[in-house]
Amino acid sequence: MRRRAPEYRRPVRRRFSFWIWALLMLFLILGSVLLVIQRNYHDEDHVEQPVLEINPGNDRVIHQNRNITEEIVSARSYARQLAEQMILAKAFVIIAKEHNNLHLAWELSSKIRSCQFLLSKAAMRDEPISLAEAEPIIKSLSLLIFKAQDAHYDIATTMMTMKNFIQSLEERANAATVQSTVFGQLVAESLPKYLQCVDIKLTADWLQNRSIAELAEDMRNSPRQVDNNLYHFCIFSDNLLAVSVVINSTVSNAEHPKQFVFHIVTNGVKYGAMQAWFLSNDFKGATIEIQNIEDFTWLNESYSPVVKQLRNADSRKYYFEGSYDTSTEPKFRNPKYISLLNHLRFYIPEIYPQLEKVVFLDDDVVVQKDLTPLFSLDLHGNINGAVETCLEAFHRYYKYLNFSNPLISTKFDPQACGWAFGMNVFDLIAWRKANVTARYHYWQEQNTDKSLWKLGTLPPGLLAFYGLTEPLDRRWHILGLGYDLNIDNRLIETAAVIHFNGNMKPWLKLSIGKYRPLWEQYLNQTHQYLQECATS
Ligand SMILES: *[C@@H]1O[C@H](CO)[C@@H](O)[C@H](O)[C@H]1NC(C)=O
Ligand SMILES: *[C@@H]1O[C@H](CO)[C@@H](O)[C@H](O)[C@H]1NC(C)=O
Ligand SMILES: *[C@@H]1O[C@H](CO)[C@@H](O)[C@H](O)[C@H]1NC(C)=O
Numbered sequence: 001m002r003r004r005a006p007e008y009r010r011p012v013r014r015r016f017s018f019w020i021w022a023l024l025m026l027f028l029i030l031g032s033v034l035l036v037i038q039r040n041y042h043d044e045d046h047v048e049q050p051v052l053e054i055n056p057g058n059d060r061v062i063h064q065n066r067n068i069t070e071e072i073v074s075a076r077s078y079a080r081q082l083a084e085q086m087i088l089a090k091a092f093v094i095i096a097k098e099h100n101n102l103h104l105a106w107e108l109s110s111k112i113r114s115c116q117f118l119l120s121k122a123a124m125r126d127e128p129i130s131l132a133e134a135e136p137i138i139k140s141l142s143l144l145i146f147k148a149q150d151a152h153y154d155i156a157t158t159m160m161t162m163k164n165f166i167q168s169l170e171e172r173a174n175a176a177t178v179q180s181t182v183f184g185q186l187v188a189e190s191l192p193k194y195l196q197c198v199d200i201k202l203t204a205d206w207l208q209n210r211s212i213a214e215l216a217e218d219m220r221n222s223p224r225q226v227d228n229n230l231y232h233f234c235i236f237s238d239n240l241l242a243v244s245v246v247i248n249s250t251v252s253n254a255e256h257p258k259q260f261v262f263h264i265v266t267n268g269v270k271y272g273a274m275q276a277w278f279l280s281n282d283f284k285g286a287t288i289e290i291q292n293i294e295d296f297t298w299l300n301e302s303y304s305p306v307v308k309q310l311r312n313a314d315s316r317k318y319y320f321e322g323s324y325d326t327s328t329e330p331k332f333r334n335p336k337y338i339s340l341l342n343h344l345r346f347y348i349p350e351i352y353p354q355l356e357k358v359v360f361l362d363d364d365v366v367v368q369k370d371l372t373p374l375f376s377l378d379l380h381g382n383i384n385g386a387v388e389t390c391l392e393a394f395h396r397y398y399k400y401l402n403f404s405n406p407l408i409s410t411k412f413d414p415q416a417c418g419w420a421f422g423m424n425v426f427d428l429i430a431w432r433k434a435n436v437t438a439r440y441h442y443w444q445e446q447n448t449d450k451s452l453w454k455l456g457t458l459p460p461g462l463l464a465f466y467g468l469t470e471p472l473d474r475r476w477h478i479l480g481l482g483y484d485l486n487i488d489n490r491l492i493e494t495a496a497v498i499h500f501n502g503n504m505k506p507w508l509k510l511s512i513g514k515y516r517p518l519w520e521q522y523l524n525q526t527h528q529y530l531q532e533c534a535t536s
């Protein structure tokens with residue numbers, strides 16, 4: 001139902017992630033070289049005196065090395081410009097060869113060689129590279145790089161993003177190790193490039209601007225987050241703009257948005273970007289809490305069967321799949337947390353032990369009405385308020401579960417009506433009392449061999465909430481905007497929540513054109529970062 005089936009997405013991405021990976025390697029190498037050079041440079045400061053006393057001959061060598069180093073790290077030097085261009089050019093050599101553009105590859109290689117020659121010449125002597133020496137090479141190399149960018153536009157944009165990345169890496173050499181992994185993972189994930197670009201800019205803000213972190217710290221213990229007189233919503237996602245649209249659309253259509261509290265859980269890679277975004281934009285006074293799933297130490301293998309299963313699935317993939325596959329997939333990307341975010345919906349009472357009622361929203365919905373009345377609906381003792389999906393389609397239990405298995409067939413009615421995740425009202429008091437999480441764990445354990453259902457969160461949800469689900473009026477939640485071209489317009493107009501379930505997500509190029517404005521209108525299109533990223 002959701003977009004996160006890694007097995008399914010992998011092939012589409014393979015080719016592209018190879019390039020990202022290759023580029024990432026190149027840039028990381030440059031990054032670490034600079035870092036090492038800088039470190040050595042500082043070390044030399046301390047040892048310089050004794051060396052000078054004992055052996056003046058060595059001193060010369062050190063000074064020579066140091067000068068070219070200084071030059072390379074200085075943003076305005078020609079050596080630095082040459083080195084940067086060389087990295088880009090080398091990446092384009094690989095790309096050009098891959099695309100059989102052999103002439104371009106040859107031209108680039110020969111310029112790289114003259115560039116290397118000039119750099120080593122400069123390293124051997126005491127003077128910096130002069131304008132007269134550098135200019136012809138920089139010019140002709142730039143020309144070739146522009147040519148290569150034109151020919152391979154898509155990859156070029158990624159590379160420019162990477163170039164920005166390396167610059168910020170240098171600016172903050174101390175935090176470089178943190179940054180290289182955080183930025184690396186950002187680049188590795190398969191969101192459209194403009195979303196990645198926004199994430200990268202915001203992550204840089206988060207790392208560089210201490211006042212954002214201080215603001216976040218102030219928010220952390222706000223009593224509003226546990227006040228049961230307010231209206232609480234939870235969203236578990238790693239997609240920043242999607243979450244922004246969910247929250248913005250909810251508050252924009254609410255009569256009293258100040259009484260709304262949004263609880264976001266995201267992964268470590270997106271955490272900083274999310275904080276920076278939600279602290280610097282206006283959401284009509286709503287309270288927004290952001291947590292990092294990697295901080296949930298209680299959600300571990302010994303407690304949760306799904307954590308164990310996801311982990312095993314990852315290691316199986318890692319060990320048994322072809323070497324090509326593992327080498328293209330950046331190792332530090334952590335799919336465990338990405339899939340686990342989807343399963344967090346089964347842990348809501350534990351994540352928010354003080355809350356009594358929440359509305360759960362998927363990150364691919366848009367809210368079009370005030371959701372306050374949801375909180376006063378009578379659930380008739382049930383735990384989960386959801387819209388049913390068996391009205392015209394055949395979404396009954398037998399569609400989702402293996403009824404050949406006696407575990408299922410003796411306990412469930414194959415004709416029971418299915419319902420949808422995406423906009424659910426949960427009574428957390430009743431949930432805790434009925435131990436729904438334990439039920440979910442039980443079924444998850446029975447399905448270790450995947451014989452009851454294949455994947456996703458809906459089948460275990462149907463089992464765990466069996467007999468505990470209150471059907472809501474379907475106008476609360478209209479589904480299918482991510483795959484169904486023929487939804488009745490009136491249904492969409494009158495719906496409180498519209499859901500882009502399916503593969504054609506509104507933030508993708510392949511989204512359904514007539515539905516996309518419904519989502520886009522809740523993004524601040526004039527925001528500086530969105531504009532910069534759309535045109536970069
Ligand atoms: C290193 O460069 C500086 C100027 O950048 C220069 O003054 C100094 O003499 C150089 N060091 C040596 C050992 O030549
Ligand atoms: C840092 O963040 C604060 C709060 O969002 C903002 O007011 C300030 O302008 C930022 N400073 C810089 C240098 O970006
Ligand atoms: C695993 O989670 C349980 C509770 O869910 C907790 O008691 C235990 O300390 C956790 N183990 C680790 C290693 O964090």
Ligand SMILES: *[C@@H]1O[C@H](CO)[C@@H](O)[C@H](O)[C@H]1NC(C)=O
Pocket residue numbers: 433434435438
């Ligand atoms: C809920 O589950 C826990 C552990 O699975 C168990 O100790 C507890 O007795 C259960 N409570 C109820 C009311 O079933």
Ligand SMILES: *[C@@H]1O[C@H](CO)[C@@H](O)[C@H](O)[C@H]1NC(C)=O
Pocket residue numbers: 402403404405406450451452
């Ligand atoms: C369904 O369950 C039966 C009985 O356990 C099993 O033999 C069969 O392989 C299962 N079907 C699938 C598709 O896993």
Ligand SMILES: *[C@@H]1O[C@H](CO)[C@@H](O)[C@H](O)[C@H]1NC(C)=O
Pocket residue numbers: 244248249252281282521522523524525
């Ligand atoms: C929220 O949506 C409104 C349109 O209803 C839009 O004008 C505004 O820019 C959006 N805010 C953000 C932060 O995206």
Ligand SMILES: *[C@@H]1O[C@H](CO)[C@@H](O)[C@H](O)[C@H]1NC(C)=O
Pocket residue numbers: 282524526527528529
């Ligand atoms: C959109 O973002 C810009 C900042 O880039 C801000 O000045 C403007 O007020 C925002 N507009 C809305 C409607 O939120």
